[in-house]
Amino acid sequence: MQCQMCDKAATVHLTEIVNGKKTERHLCEACAQKEGIAIKAPAPISELLTSLMSAQAEAQELGGLRCEQCGLSWLEFRKGGLLGCPNDYTAFEKPLRGLLERVQEGATRHLGRVPRRCSESAAGKQVRLLRLRQDLRQAVEAEDYERAARLRDEMRLLS
């Protein structure tokens, strides 16, 4: 299908019903944007980083934030996009949490693999508990009570 405003292929299709009257529009991405029909595109991390907070407010609030171990400041991280050492996750915890939520679809907790030497530690148990809790919720939703009971037993053993 061709765009109604130019000769490119139409990729945006909009159906509007106003007072019972239906109108259909078929546009290419460029014309749709010109017409103010917003197309959501995932923003690259650099954009997310810069738009996260207005630079000024942030400079005031987080200007002094710096990791004691590697010496990287929060503002330097914001400019370069890369963290300096594992401790930054602790040093920048507050502002980083919001950023992680944005770039990771709202997720803030790890549910995946745990290195073997951590698996018996408190850290490993926490991840396993979280995963079990998620599985339990799914089992209950699916009304698989046998599995739910098994998961509950497993959780009891862990905690």
Next chain:
Amino acid sequence: MDLSGLYQRVGAWLDETGPVNDIVISSRVRLARNLAGFFFCGQADEAQQRQVLEFVREKLTATDVQGSLWYVPMEQVTALQRQVLTERHLISRELAETGGPRAVALTPDESLAVMVNEEDHLRIQMMANGLQLRETYERICRVDEQLEGQVEYAFSAEYGYLTACPTNTGTGMRVSVMLHLPALKMTGEIEKVLRAAKDLRLAVRGLYGEGSEPVGDFYQLSNQTALGKTEEQIIDDLTRHAVEPMVEYERRARKKLSEGKATALDDKIFRAKGILSHARMVSSEEALYLLSYIRLGIHLGRFRDVRMSTVNRLFLTAQPAHLQTLFGEDLDAGGRDRARADYIRRELAGAA
């Protein structure tokens, strides 16, 4: 083992007999890992980076995979050799182009590549032919387990594997598949399909990964989120919600074209073979574009005299650094186009 053995063959991940090989070319799983007790590469000075490199090299030699690993320090290979490794998907452009103490460790079949001192201390990559994400993940886990027996990874209960870029933290895992979707392009449905993939928060790239545009109907699809899901969920989501439906749509589009527009389809396929069998100058973009139709023609049974293995080899060897290595001279762009045309012509004739 030395680099000169590499150029003329293809990695195991380009073998043409993988599952769903009519549409899925290859599967890839990559894990980002960092060592506890070291700064990430960006914040480390050269001495510290060298320390990490030596430490990792020592630990790699202590693992079981070591027997078959080939260790390549970037400082000891030429820029052209680094480009060959990039074209073969064994190192990233970043590793090839930034100087300093960096390395890659490879298995001879090129299925495993461990980059050292890229954005993270370790980037472990496992590739396989066709659609094999689950199998590839299991294989990479075994490598990861061996490594974690030797080194302590930077890990937190809350954020998982800690990485230099917060987009990778969590599982540290990126999974991707390379798809060949020529029929969806011809029927005009490709835009819709790719938009749906982007709505699923997947990244769509070209044949050569990050920063490359899709050329010749080859698309690389990968996850963008690494936190809040298990590795199995990430693989399952990509496979069930994106790859399997796309394979189904592409097959349907191929059937539709074969039934309704067979002549137009055959014209494209045979024209592509005609051009590549006779042209005297071919750019890399044109080569990909035409090889895409030949690949489709082979799967639709249009010709018997071209083998898929030949086409797959050409995908690799028609690239600039491979051509320069094969022809042993510093070719300019025009010279490369001539060399590429000659090489492809010879290969296609030889396959007859």
